[in-house]
Structures are given as structure tokens and as C-alpha cells.
Amino acid sequence: MSEHSTTAADxxxxxxxxxxxxxxRAMMSGFPTGVGVVTSVDAAGAPWGMTxxxxxxVALTPxxxxxxxxxxSPTLGATLDRGAFTVNLLHEGAQDAAELFxxxxxxxxxxxPWEQDPDASGPHLVRDAxxxxxxxxxxxxxxxxxxIVFGEVRRIVRHRPRPPLLYGLRQFxxxxxx
Numbered sequence: 804m805s806e807h808s809t810t811a812a813d814x815x816x817x818x819x820x821x822x823x824x825x826x827x828r829a830m831m832s833g834f835p836t837g838v839g840v841v842t843s844v845d846a847a848g849a850p851w852g853m854t855x856x857x858x859x860x861v862a863l864t865p866x867x868x869x870x871x872x873x874x875x876s877p878t879l880g881a882t883l884d885r886g887a888f889t890v891n892l893l894h895e896g897a898q899d900a901a902e903l904f905x906x907x908x909x910x911x912x913x914x915x916p917w918e919q920d921p922d923a924s925g926p927h928l929v930r931d932a933x934x935x936x937x938x939x940x941x942x943x944x945x946x947x948x949x950x951i952v953f954g955e956v957r958r959i960v961r962h963r964p965r966p967p968l969l970y971g972l973r974q975f976x977x978x979x980x981x
Contacts, residue, residue: 835971840891840904840932841870842917842925843881850912850919850926851881854905856970857949858890866956867941871949879950882925882940888954889925890936894965895977897931901968922958933967935960 822830842852857871870890872879882888893901903911917926924937938954945951966978 832971832973835969835976838893838897838901838968838970838975839870840893840900840928841872841878841882841888842891842928843878843885843888844919844925845877845881846884849881850917851878852891852904852911852926853878854901855890858892861953867953868936868938868956869951869953871946871951874945874948874950879952882952883943885924886940887924888938888940888952889923889927890938890954891926891928891932892934892936893928893931893968894933894963895968896965897928897968898975900928900931901970901975924957927960927962929962933961933963933965935962 836856837858839855839858840852841855841858842850844850853872853876855870855872859869861867861869868890870888872882900915903914908914912926915928916930918929919926922937924939927935936954936956937958937960938956940952941955942953943950944953969976969978
């Protein structure tokens with residue numbers, strides 16, 4: 804062992820109470836992240852979507868990402884029924900879209916432009932997304948009150964060359980190049 808290594812036997816045992824949801828939310832607000840809207844369509848062809856900052860790359864081969872969706876949400880239901888979803892990565896001018904899809908407004912798809920071509924996994928937010936990834940569900944895992952949905956990226960479409968929208972400290976911001 805090097806002079807800086809320790810073993811479990813060398814470390815003191817610390818007992819700490821579990822973090823509360825409020826403490827966890829406050830901690831994670833200090834970790835800025837990009838903002839996306841996950842979309843899919845249900846069996847009747849109705850579009851569903853929700854704002855999601857829990858988007859993460861997983862692997863390059865095959866290209867895979869994950870999203871964390873609230874258990875019981877209609878967007879999760881449509882995603883699992885269809886076996887596919889779309890991640891719309893929002894640009895810096897799309898704060899209104901992020902707030903709309905976080906609001907639960909049942910008319911959200913009537914309030915902004917979107918398209919879905921035959922090759923799309925879900926609606927593309929053509930005005931508000933800088934890049935879109937169409938994904939097929941490859942794996943799911945339930946953790947607490949959310950479901951982690953792994954998606955193999957089938958297609959990437961670049962809509963607008965604009966900087967991404969970020970969220971942190973409970974505020975939206977744009978990426979500053981300076």
C-alpha cells in the first residue's frame with residue numbers, strides 16, 4: 804500500500820442521518836446541468852413531454868444515454884409503451900419551453916411548434932431545441948420515485964447552432980463563452 808492508502812479497518816465509522824429530500828434538492832441545485840425536454844407519443848398518437856435535467860451520456864458504443872423520469876408520469880408511460888423517446892436539448896432562448904414542460908400544462912403541445920417525422924421517436928421541439936436525439940429504450944431501472952430509462956441513440960438531428968440552456972441554483976442561464 805502507498806503511504807496515502809487506507810483500508811476500511813483504518814477508517815473511523817461515521818453514522819449520519821439520511822439526507823432529507825429538501826437537503827438533497829438544495830445540494831443538487833448547486834450542480835448546474837443542461838436542460839432537455841423528453842418527448843414520446845402514446846398508443847393513440849398523442850404527444851407527451853416533460854422537462855428533464857437528468858440526462859446523462861452512458862456509452863459511445865452503442866451510443867447510449869439515460870434519462871430519469873418520474874414514476875407514473877404520462878411521458879414515462881408513453882415512452883415505455885412505444886419503446887422509444889426523444890431528448891430535445893434546449894438552447895439558451897428556450898427557457899419558456901423548459902418552464903412550460905415543467906408546469907404540467909395539458910395543452911403544452913398546442914403552445915409551441917413541434918414536428919414528428921416518420922423516423923422520429925417522439926416530437927421534436929423545432930424552435931426550442933439546438934439538438935435532438937431519437938432513442939430506442941434499451942433498459943429501465945426503478946429507483947425510488949423515478950425510473951431510469953436507458954436509450955440507444957438511433958439518430959441525432961441538429962436544429963439550431965445556439966448555446967445550451969443551463970439550470971442550477973434554481974435558475975436558468977445561458978452558456979457564456981467568456
